[in-house]
Amino acid sequence: MASDNALSQILTTQQMRDAEQRIFDAGMPEFDLMQLASGRAAEWVRRIAAGRSVTVLCGPGNNGGDGYVIAHCLQKAGLEVTIVAPEAPKTPSAKQALALWGDDVLTSGGSVQGEVFVDCLFGSGLTRKLSGEHSLLLRDLAERHQMAIALDVPSGIASDSGAVLNERLPRFDVTLALGAWKFAHCLLPARDKMGTQRLVPIGVSALEEAAVRVTKPKLAPPAFADHKYSRGLAAIVGGDMPGASVLAAQAAMRAGAGYVKLAVHEAPNAGPELVVDTSHVRVALDDKRINAVLIGPGLARHEGSIKALETALKCKGALVLDADALHLVEPHMLDPQMSVLATPHDGELDALCRKFAIVADGRMARAKALAAMSGMVICAKGPDTIIASPQGEVAIAPPAPSWLSIAGTGDVLAGIAVSRMANGSDPFTAACEAVWLHGEAARICGPAFTSLELAQSVGRALARCL
Ligand SMILES: NC(=O)C1=CN([C@@H]2O[C@H](COP(=O)(O)OP(=O)(O)OC[C@H]3O[C@@H](n4cnc5c(N)ncnc54)[C@H](OP(=O)(O)O)[C@@H]3O)[C@@H](O)[C@H]2O)[C@@H](O)CC1
Ligand SMILES: Nc1ncnc2c1ncn2[C@@H]1O[C@H](COP(=O)(O)OP(=O)(O)O)[C@@H](O)[C@H]1O
Ligand SMILES: [K+]
Structure with a gap:
């Protein structure tokens, strides 16, 4: 049985080819692997089709080869199947697959209509834009069917x-x-084209250097002998807009830390459960028991905020930098010995990349380069949140409800992260735990929640990880 890591890993085309090669080297003939993969994919298509007719569009490579095998399996299962193949198979396995099919193949879409459409034109081997003819055929067939399924990767992506x-x-x-x-x-933008996703396992083993999808964390309840300090003290430094730090604190209190302290110059209108320290930030953070500090939400950007940031950086422990702190931090301020997690949205990522002279293209490359250059773990937030560590680890969050696109949800994420770090998680693990808990809290809230309701749901999200 495949390990959890093998099922959550994200591979490049080259890593996938290498993984397949290892399966061939272990003695499995290439066509047998294609039959295994396509047979399992055909089972999904059969269930989805539920007796409806199926049209399979087959390309010249192994993605097309998979298409012929899928068509064969569905026909054997009693479904009405049509194949459209604008080009003959080119790879040895695809040629064998066509021979296995052994029935008619249409070379053009013509007036083919049907119920379920399966795109096996190109998969991970796509090297360039689709030709106009291929693109039109794909679009026409998809439009003339009730539903469309893409095999491996939709063609054109x-x-x-x-x-x-x-x-x-x-x-x-x-x-x-x-x-x-x-x-x-x-x-994004590919993810948005794909609808519901399912992984068809074919025995690929886990690769240590592979990126991973963030999965549900396994968290432990407090130990029998735990007390508030042993579970971790998280300090949150507030600023001119205390609401943001209150949201972070409300989330932090529900994400594992035993003690959450809010350091602000004026006590906000918050519940009695929140420990508020209105002494000077230097005094509030001068406490050896503090395990992790969050600074940024609602901080504002002026001389006083820079001083507060410098004080937080002097704590030398675990630190979460968010929002305004990401605009104020300068490369020379960071101590390589510190465990720092930065949680930028796209605008903040741009600002950080400018400061660290990162010129890479695309969010993934930029997050990785920024992590390597700054020594911080970077949690690049968005609908496809990317987490990158200075050591080169990469994790990508699973889709979360788009209802999260409201003000204040980033403050909640930062609060969860500092709580996890105070509780002992390293910054990369804390970021993965935080994005999962954040997404789950949003699912618990349902549509149209406020960021305070999101923070209040974090405890229920955590309960699902015990
Ligand atoms: N290895 C295995 O046994 C297994 C593989 N599996 C399956 O294999 C798929 C990958 O197969 P693949 O590498 O053959 O690539 P695929 O996506 O079919 O097509 C690439 C071909 O098309 C060409 N081409 C590229 N772009 C083009 C364009 N825009 N317009 C026109 N032509 C274009 C390109 O050739 P080129 O013209 O660049 O020389 C190349 O020949 C993968 O997605 C999965 O479904 C599974 O069965 C598991 C076991
Ligand atoms: N469309 C979306 N789908 C999923 N998550 C989203 C979406 N839009 C925003 N988010 C999440 O909501 C949070 C927004 O953070 P941020 O922009 O910093 O908000 P704020 O600063 O107002 O608190 C991030 O965690 C982000 O990943
Ligand atoms: K495809």
């Missing part, structure tokens, strides 16, 4: 970057990833 190479590509209802997730399954 770059597997390694998630770039959509052609305009007006269809949107799929279901995408069946073969063997492992690819970056296109996780990143």
Whole structure:
């Protein structure tokens, strides 16, 4: 049985080819692997089709080969199947697959209509934009069927970057990833074209250096002998807009730390459960028991905020930098010995990249370069949140409800992260735990919640990880 890591890893096209090669080297003939993969994918298509007719569009490579095998399996299962193949198979396995099918193949879409459409034109081997003819055929067939399923990666999408190479590509209802997730399954804009995703395992083993999808963390309840300090003291430094730090604190109190202290110059209107320290930030943070500090939400950007940031950086422990702190921090301020997590949204990521002279293209490359250059773990927030560590680890969050696109939800995420770090998680693990808990809290809230309701749901999200 495949390990959890093998099922959550995200592979580049080259890593996938290497993984397949290892399976061949272990003695499995290439066509046997294609039959295994396509047989399992066909089972999904059969269930989804539920007796409806199926049209399979087959390309010249192994993605097309998979299409012929899927068509064969569905026909054997009693479904009405039509194959459209604008080009003859070119790879040895695809040629064998066509021979296995052994029935008619249409070379053009013509007037083919049907119920379920399966796109096996190109998969992870796509190297360039679809030709006009291929793109039109794909779009026409998708439009003339009730539902569309993409095999492995939808045609016209770059597997390694998630770039959509052609305009007006269809949107799929279901995408069946073969063997492992690819970056296109996780990143925008490709992710938005794929509908529901399912992974079809084919025995690919876990690769240590692979990126991973963030999965549900396994968290432990407090030990029998735990007390508030042993569970971790998180300090949150507030600023001119105390609401933001209150949101962070409300989330932090529900994410594992035993003690959450809010350091602000004026006590906000917050519940009695929140420990507020209105002494000077230097005094408030001068406490050896503090395990992790969060600074940034609601901080504002002026001389006083820079002083507060410098004080937080002097704590030398675990630190979360968010919001305004990301605009105020300068490369020379960071101590390589500190464990720092930065949680920028796109605008803050741009600002940090400018400061650290990062010129890489695309969010993934920028987050990785920034992590390597700054020594911070970078949690680049958005609908496809990317977490990158200075050591080169990469994790991508699973889709979270788009209802999170409201003000204040980033403060909640930062609060969860500092709580996890105070509780002992390293910054990369804390970021993964935080994005999962954040997404789950949003699912618990349902549609149209406030950021305070989101923070208040974090405890219920955590309960699902015990
Ligand atoms: N290895 C295995 O056994 C397994 C593989 N599996 C399956 O294999 C798929 C990958 O197969 P693949 O590498 O053959 O690539 P695929 O995506 O079918 O097509 C690439 C071909 O098309 C060409 N081409 C590229 N872009 C083009 C364009 N825009 N317009 C026109 N042509 C274009 C390119 O050739 P080129 O013209 O660049 O020389 C190349 O020949 C993967 O997604 C999964 O479904 C599974 O069965 C598991 C076991
Ligand atoms: N469309 C979306 N789908 C999923 N998550 C989203 C979406 N839009 C925003 N988010 C999440 O909501 C949070 C917004 O953070 P941020 O922009 O910093 O908000 P604020 O600064 O107002 O607190 C991030 O965690 C981000 O990943
Ligand atoms: K495809």
